[in-house]
Amino acid sequence: MASKHSNWPNPAEAPALDDLAKCVHCGLCVNSCPTYAVTGLEVESPRGRIYLARAVEEGRIELTAAVQGHWDLCLQCRACEAVCPSGVPYGRIMEHARAQLDTAASTGRGGRRLRKFLLRRVLARPRILAAAVTPVRWLANSPLRGIGRRTRLLRLGPALARGEAQLPRHIGKPLRAGDSLPAVLGASETAVLFTGCVMGEVFGDVHRATARVLARQGVAAIASAGQGCCGALHAHAGDLAFARELARRNIDALAGTAPAPIVVNSAGCGAAMKEYGDILSGDTAYAARAREFAARVRDFTEYAAALAEQPAASFPARVTYQDPCHLAHAQRIREQPRNLLRTIDGCDLVETPGADLCCGAAGLYSLVQPAMSAELRSRKASQFRDAAPDVIVTANPGCQLQYEAAVREAGITARVMHIAELLDEAQSAAADSS
Amino acid sequence: MTTRRELVGGLSRICGDANVLWRPEDLLVYEFDGTIERSAPYAVVFPANTEEVAEVVRLCNALGVAITPRGAGTGLSGGSVPARRGVVIATARMRRILEIDPANRIAVVEPGLPNIQLSEAAAVHGLFYAPDPSSQKACTIGGNVAENAGGPHCLALGVTTNHVLGLEVVTAAGDITWLGGHVADTPGYDLRGAFIGSEGTLGIATKVVVRLLPLPASIVTLLAIFDTIEQASHTVSSIIAAGMIPAAMEMMDRTTLQAAEAGLQCGYPPDAGAVLLVELDGIADVVEPQATSARAACMENGAKEVRVARDAATRELLWKGRKGAIGSLGRIAPNYYILDGVVPRSKLVEVMARVGEVSERYGLPIANVFHAGDGNLHPCIAFDEREPGATKRVLEAGAEIMRACVDAGGSLSGEHGIGFEKQQFMPWLYSETDLDNMGRLRGVFGNSGGFNPCKLLPGGTGCGEMAHNDAAIRAAGPDAFV
Ligand SMILES: Cc1cc2nc3c(=O)[nH]c(=O)nc-3n(C[C@H](O)[C@H](O)[C@H](O)COP(=O)(O)OP(=O)(O)OC[C@H]3O[C@@H](n4cnc5c(N)ncnc54)[C@H](O)[C@@H]3O)c2cc1C
Ligand code: SF4
Ligand code: SF4
Numbered sequence: 001m002a003s004k005h006s007n008w009p010n011p012a013e014a015p016a017l018d019d020l021a022k023c024v025h026c027g028l029c030v031n032s033c034p035t036y037a038v039t040g041l042e043v044e045s046p047r048g049r050i051y052l053a054r055a056v057e058e059g060r061i062e063l064t065a066a067v068q069g070h071w072d073l074c075l076q077c078r079a080c081e082a083v084c085p086s087g088v089p090y091g092r093i094m095e096h097a098r099a100q101l102d103t104a105a106s107t108g109r110g111g112r113r114l115r116k117f118l119l120r121r122v123l124a125r126p127r128i129l130a131a132a133v134t135p136v137r138w139l140a141n142s143p144l145r146g147i148g149r150r151t152r153l154l155r156l157g158p159a160l161a162r163g164e165a166q167l168p169r170h171i172g173k174p175l176r177a178g179d180s181l182p183a184v185l186g187a188s189e190t191a192v193l194f195t196g197c198v199m200g201e202v203f204g205d206v207h208r209a210t211a212r213v214l215a216r217q218g219v220a221a222i223a224s225a226g227q228g229c230c231g232a233l234h235a236h237a238g239d240l241a242f243a244r245e246l247a248r249r250n251i252d253a254l255a256g257t258a259p260a261p262i263v264v265n266s267a268g269c270g271a272a273m274k275e276y277g278d279i280l281s282g283d284t285a286y287a288a289r290a291r292e293f294a295a296r297v298r299d300f301t302e303y304a305a306a307l308a309e310q311p312a313a314s315f316p317a318r319v320t321y322q323d324p325c326h327l328a329h330a331q332r333i334r335e336q337p338r339n340l341l342r343t344i345d346g347c348d349l350v351e352t353p354g355a356d357l358c359c360g361a362a363g364l365y366s367l368v369q370p371a372m373s374a375e376l377r378s379r380k381a382s383q384f385r386d387a388a389p390d391v392i393v394t395a396n397p398g399c400q401l402q403y404e405a406a407v408r409e410a411g412i413t414a415r416v417m418h419i420a421e422l423l424d425e426a427q428s429a430a431a432d433s434s
Numbered sequence: 435m436t437t438r439r440e441l442v443g444g445l446s447r448i449c450g451d452a453n454v455l456w457r458p459e460d461l462l463v464y465e466f467d468g469t470i471e472r473s474a475p476y477a478v479v480f481p482a483n484t485e486e487v488a489e490v491v492r493l494c495n496a497l498g499v500a501i502t503p504r505g506a507g508t509g510l511s512g513g514s515v516p517a518r519r520g521v522v523i524a525t526a527r528m529r530r531i532l533e534i535d536p537a538n539r540i541a542v543v544e545p546g547l548p549n550i551q552l553s554e555a556a557a558v559h560g561l562f563y564a565p566d567p568s569s570q571k572a573c574t575i576g577g578n579v580a581e582n583a584g585g586p587h588c589l590a591l592g593v594t595t596n597h598v599l600g601l602e603v604v605t606a607a608g609d610i611t612w613l614g615g616h617v618a619d620t621p622g623y624d625l626r627g628a629f630i631g632s633e634g635t636l637g638i639a640t641k642v643v644v645r646l647l648p649l650p651a652s653i654v655t656l657l658a659i660f661d662t663i664e665q666a667s668h669t670v671s672s673i674i675a676a677g678m679i680p681a682a683m684e685m686m687d688r689t690t691l692q693a694a695e696a697g698l699q700c701g702y703p704p705d706a707g708a709v710l711l712v713e714l715d716g717i718a719d720v721v722e723p724q725a726t727s728a729r730a731a732c733m734e735n736g737a738k739e740v741r742v743a744r745d746a747a748t749r750e751l752l753w754k755g756r757k758g759a760i761g762s763l764g765r766i767a768p769n770y771y772i773l774d775g776v777v778p779r780s781k782l783v784e785v786m787a788r789v790g791e792v793s794e795r796y797g798l799p800i801a802n803v804f805h806a807g808d809g810n811l812h813p814c815i816a817f818d819e820r821e822p823g824a825t826k827r828v829l830e831a832g833a834e835i836m837r838a839c840v841d842a843g844g845s846l847s848g849e850h851g852i853g854f855e856k857q858q859f860m861p862w863l864y865s866e867t868d869l870d871n872m873g874r875l876r877g878v879f880g881n882s883g884g885f886n887p888c889k890l891l892p893g894g895t896g897c898g899e900m901a902h903n904d905a906a907i908r909a910a911g912p913d914a915f916v
Binding site: 022031 | 458459460463464466467506524529546548550571573694698758759762764768818820
């Protein structure tokens, strides 16, 4: 709760002073921060951003356009949170700081409104989202795209080119909540596969690969009906009220499947859902249920690595794993995906420097902060050029798209895969050869 | 008289608009370092090279504006806090490694390079840079030079001054000069030695020539858990008496252990009263027998458990708690004030008792971290600055502890520097003549009082208590005088 002298435009959603006060400005986090690494500016560092929030809280400064600019440049990658010895809940602070920007008389207000509208009215509505993705799918898979790129037609508009670069190479059939997955004979466990919003529309192939891998491990995945968008992007953008609403919807929708684990193959969604207990802590009707729900959530790699059954797999290639921020930093899961890859025959796992440094995709970030996003992508591209992997593997859909773009930038031919797809291919290759 | 607009204009002409900060909100985050002192500058400037640094210094001198150098702002004595406002010269854009010469085992780096990046780059050649402050992920080589920084591994190898061969410096007067060189033992006065540890009061280091050492062939780390600080202290003495000089010997007390455990999950037992970390390195034939006798020394002095690490991953785990210890004190209270005293090893237990007594009398929790091998202790007073009068009481308690260190035959600073907060204690250690002579050295480098004012030596004009200068920040427009 904001103090009475504070300059927060939206005091009800203000960052908690207790959270802010945890920062002892020791500076140990600054070099883990991608935006500090690029700019060298204290105002673009976690310590600086927290200090500014504290100054607004204490009424020392107004929430000016400059302050907003510094917060807007934050990727919300939470690398700072993972290294902070003092336990500063940076992710939570920044969500509440962003919640102020909606209300503040500020620059970029029109853009913020549009974003809020799209997040609420498109992302969170399965039918509208499906209708919106259909033409995109057609475009992504169409020969026109290659022509556009070859003839440099796309150069006509930077926005157009940027949009095109964000599109996956190919968009498969969707897999939505309520769709049926192949039955698994003699399954030892049932798990809910979290279908998500964009994930289900654009990355249906990854969902099906996830289900096949789980099936080989003796787990029957079900895409339970009624579940929907996790609300992560809403919370990151500061629309906490709506994020809470989406959390409640998912809690209700999946109540009947308890105590089955909820398996998530998108790191950003998993991180948000593991924190449902936190964002609903003030909601008396839901607080306890939210905590129970959160305790069921598992990242796919976390879950798969812990299962007893580890099928044979073969994938002879030079593979580099790139940590999604919300897996490594928010969920602190680094070893499980690597361990899964290490058990694959022929898979030569190469580490690149800065594998856990944000790629710049960061949800909607690549669209709203194109310059910083491109700089971070270029850094990845040059790492890929040096390491020359055959395959770049990650565990979050947004990162995959950014890596596709980085591969093009590097001028190399590496494949970009979700770890579930790689495991699926590797296991079916081993099964075929035996 | 110069207005802020003119000052910022002048800085922008030298370094470019994009490399000067002047908005009050932006300046606010340059009002602090790792400690509790605060004062915001009029402008922050980010020069790209030596020439730009020199031009900025000359401009500020011409305008009569105070200058404060800044690295990463992790300092623990207020050194980079602009006490008399003026201009902060930040080295953040000068962070390149200019040269690594594995044959001669030296590297030439720019001052803004984070310490850890030097070690990472050297490791490729099988080399490392010895001074490893616990803040090494963030702090810069320039800041290390200014504070003559040490670290856990400086027990056997020495602190920054033992590993810096030469410096290119822009003096307080704005001249560019070299101190020392690319080899050890250059003839003439050792101005390099005088500059290292001068806390940014003589000039700005713009290039640093450092010595690199070969990575040790074999490393064994022991973590011993004790019931009491006394047992751990006696173990330190036994190990030294046995003729060993470990690479590192670090101690933490109960309060620290609990914070570190809460923050970092290092696997310390909840009832541990003290932990001692001992690291031995060298060739395996020497290290292994040493490890055996160090382990025996721990057991003889009552260790409950001794953990041993021989590979990098386990070692990192044992070190994790120590490296993050100070930061994790944020778990005890929102603020901490970290002291940096040195006492003769034999007086450690006695001084610790005084620290405990001060803690009780002031009702302030004090956690203790030590570089035990060289008697450097870091009592950290935990408090909440939002409580009225808290900061003042903390400073008083801190002064009593510093006095206890000096009374025991020790000193005011092991590695964090005197900075702003301890300058008034300098007369405890030095006569007026001693201090006058040091003051004259400033003149030699062209510092007549405006170059990092109010630091290191007592006195100086306009060096009252630093306060939040909010009113000043808000009220002064671009046409206010600096
Ligand atoms: C959690 C934590 C742990 C720490 N552990 C240790 C430790 O183990 N050992 C230790 O010695 N210190 C330690 N420190 C203190 C601090 O990290 C060191 O003093 C470090 O050397 C400061 O470097 P910096 O780049 O942050 O410098 P800053 O804090 O920015 O500046 C420090 C001083 O250096 C001056 N300065 C900066 N750059 C230059 C330059 N290029 N030329 C001339 N002067 C310059 C500044 O004016 C200032 O007086 C710790 C700090 C923290 C927060
Ligand atoms: S966020 Fe954590 S690591 Fe960063 S300055 Fe604050 S306390 Fe230190
Ligand atoms: S979340 Fe990422 S970008 Fe934002 S301050 Fe932390 S490390 Fe920097």
